[in-house]
Amino acid sequence: MMLYSDKVMEHFANPRNVGEIEDADGIGEVGNAKCGDIMKMYIKVNDGCISDVKFRTFGCGAAVATSSMATEMIKGKSISDALKLTNKAVVEALDGLPDSKLHCSVLAEQAMKSAISDYYKRNGVDPEPIVGKIEE
Numbered sequence: 167m168m169l170y171s172d173k174v175m176e177h178f179a180n181p182r183n184v185g186e187i188e189d190a191d192g193i194g195e196v197g198n199a200k201c202g203d204i205m206k207m208y209i210k211v212n213d214g215c216i217s218d219v220k221f222r223t224f225g226c227g228a229a230v231a232t233s234s235m236a237t238e239m240i241k242g243k244s245i246s247d248a249l250k251l252t253n254k255a256v257v258e259a260l261d262g263l264p265d266s267k268l269h270c271s272v273l274a275e276q277a278m279k280s281a282i283s284d285y286y287k288r289n290g291v292d293p294e295p296i297v298g299k300i301e302e
């Protein structure tokens with residue numbers, strides 16, 4: 167019976183970057199259509215780089231672990247590099263997820279894109295050509 171990898175368990179038990187950023191430059195909130203769970207992500211942007219990122223979720227353990235890993239992978243990266251991060255890469259970095267939990271990893275990717283969209287909107291830039299369409 168496939169359970170969670172050690173990395174998933176470790177990020178679930180000790181999630182990185184949990185919380186809120188009061189003066190965030192972008193905030194994204196998305197829901198998972200499959201289960202109804204929600205995820206909120208906050209980013210700080212300096213010189214085109216994501217200098218800080220935090221998240222809060224009403225999601226399952228897999229959502230917590232993937233968000234924790236995703237925030238670790240985008241922190242300090244340029245926005246364009248962060249946008250290249252896929253949920254597949256996050257799942258690989260966690261040594262996999264059970265198939266039935268793969269949809270949970272989409273929440274982190276979508277929340278990050280939504281936060282970046284919000285950042286562009288606040289700066290008077292249409293995010294859609296850069297970030298693509300976000301399902302909220």
Ligand code: FES
Binds near residue numbers: 203267
């Ligand atoms: Fe909802 Fe995992 S079951 S995010």
